[in-house]
Amino acid sequence: MTDPAIPPRNTPLRATHEALGASFTDFGGWLMPVRYTSDLAEHHAVRTAAGIFDISHMAEFLVEGHEAGVFLDYALAGRLSAIPVWKAKYSLLLAQSGGIIDDLVVYRLGAHRYFVVANAGNHDAVADALATRVSGFEATVVDASEDYALIAVQGPIARAVLEATPGITDLGRPLAELPYYAATDAFYDGAPLLVARTGYTGEDGFELYVSASAAAGLWDALLTAGSPLGLVPAGLAARDTLRLEAGMPLYGHELSLDIVPAQAGLGRVVAADKNEFVGRKAVLAAVPADAPVLVGLVSEGKRAGRAGYEVFRGEERVGEITSGALSPTLQHPIAMAFVSPSAAAEGTAVTIDVRGTRIPATVTALPFYRRKK
Incomplete structure (x- = not known):
């Protein structure tokens, strides 16, 4: 600190x-x-x-x-x-x-x-x-x-x-x-x-x-x-x-x-x-079966989830964003988040609470970007 x-x-x-x-x-x-x-x-x-x-x-x-x-x-x-x-x-x-x-x-x-x-x-x-x-x-x-x-x-x-x-x-x-x-x-x-x-x-x-x-x-x-x-x-x-x-x-x-x-x-x-x-x-x-795990999240539009924003599946809170931004390279919002293992499978549909509005997002594998060799 x-x-x-x-x-x-x-x-x-x-x-x-x-x-x-x-x-x-x-x-x-x-x-x-x-x-x-x-x-x-x-x-x-x-x-x-x-x-x-x-x-x-x-x-x-x-x-x-x-x-x-x-x-x-x-x-x-x-x-x-x-x-x-x-x-x-x-x-x-x-x-x-x-x-x-x-x-x-x-x-x-x-x-x-x-x-x-x-x-x-x-x-x-x-x-x-x-x-x-x-x-x-x-x-x-x-x-x-x-x-x-x-x-x-x-x-x-x-x-x-x-x-x-x-x-x-x-x-x-x-x-x-x-x-x-x-x-x-x-x-x-x-x-x-x-x-x-x-x-x-x-x-x-x-x-x-x-x-x-x-x-x-x-x-x-x-x-x-x-x-x-x-x-x-x-x-x-x-x-x-x-x-x-x-x-x-x-x-x-x-x-x-x-x-x-x-x-x-x-x-x-x-x-x-x-x-x-x-x-x-x-x-x-x-590791406890319910311990949160790190995943990637992608969504559409321009409103990005930020660190501390909550992640939901349906009405169940399943995690929290640790880092997020509108990707300058990919031109859509991306985030990393710790979520419940039950919501961690690639392709899982979730929502991010962005200042009171639920934004649809999808769990994806990391990284979001790989350079061309």
């Missing part, structure tokens, strides 16, 4: 965003650009060309030591020790109850070196959990969040933008050979740079981890090189509709301490065959 008494923090790119005319919002305790021009224009740019995002609010932790992989296998739900060097894996940090403390991405940078990226709003909870769980392992956890800025370039021309950007040098692997959820080391203007083919938009793209002092220079270089190709600055509003179309969960909406992975369709993320990990007993227990 963000403490309203504490002013939001600024990323190293605050002045850059102001110069570009950004509007700002408090997100996870950080003052972040919500848009620069138009939510729709920024969204469509990412789907058709590329957008550049400041996501420096994310939290980063370096985990090193002889037992770093063994420790992460215990601390997280996945089998992180099996990640090949320079590959990444999506994972979950669970409570003993099986509820989700955070979802995160783990990169393996060496035989005994890992890079853990968590959500900004969960920084303290993740830091506390990792610090507590590392006890007894030959491993160290260092909070490196202050050291890094994070810039994402997302969209079909993302690789072309990076390849056209002067100053990005010494790539350990050509970008054309870098598969999805892989990373490589590089430099930008002499500063160490981690280039990862990851993202949160449903498009091809890259996330660039660089020292905070080099962030403004890298942003300007990317935008200068990419603007003639169609690259535009994009804010959190576009990022949210992009991730919703791609069916990607957002902590505090689809994920929380009250939700176990199977309910959110993330049972596959849990390495249930591991002998021991925090939350194992709870997640291996049978």
Whole structure:
């Protein structure tokens, strides 16, 4: 939870965003650009060309030591020790109850070196959990969040933008050979740079981890090189509709301490065959038969259900929307919702209470949108 008494923090790119005319919002305790021009224009740019995002609010932790992989296998739900060097894996940090403390991405940078990226709003909870769980392992956890800025370039021309950007040098692997959820080391203007083919938009793209002092220079270089190709600055509003179309969960909406992975369709993320990990007993227990599960909803017209709106089948309340919007790409309303298993089958007809009006909707499989390969 963000403490309203504490002013939001600024990323190293605050002045850059102001110069570009950004509007700002408090997100996870950080003052972040919500848009620069138009939510729709920024969204469509990412789907058709590329957008550049400041996501420096994310939290980063370096985990090193002889037992770093063994420790992460215990601390997280996945089998992180099996990640090949320079590959990444999506994972979950669970409570003993099986509820989700955070979802995160783990990169393996060496035989005994890992890079853990968590959500900004969960920084303290993740830091506390990792610090507590590392006890007894030959491993160290260092909070490196202050050291890094994070810039994402997302969209079909993302690789072309990076390849056209002067100053990005010494790539350990050509970008054309870098598969999805892989990373490589590089430099930008002499500063160490981690280039990862990851993202949160449903498009091809890259996330660039660089020292905070080099962030403004890298942003300007990317935008200068990419603007003639169609690259535009994009804010959190576009990022949210992009991730919703791609069916990607957002902590505090689809994920929380009250939700176990199977309910959110993330049972596959849990390495249930591991002998021991925090939350194992709870997640291996049978989920109650009436526990709500995450589904997609589609409807016609222009009135979209929003987070907190109720879902009905007939006169029975069967669930609640967690995220919803009028899809800029698909041009009809979409939503994710937790509903009763009895109403979760694909094709089930339901209604959404949109400010007192029942809007017909249909349960559908996630994601709503898949990019063309």
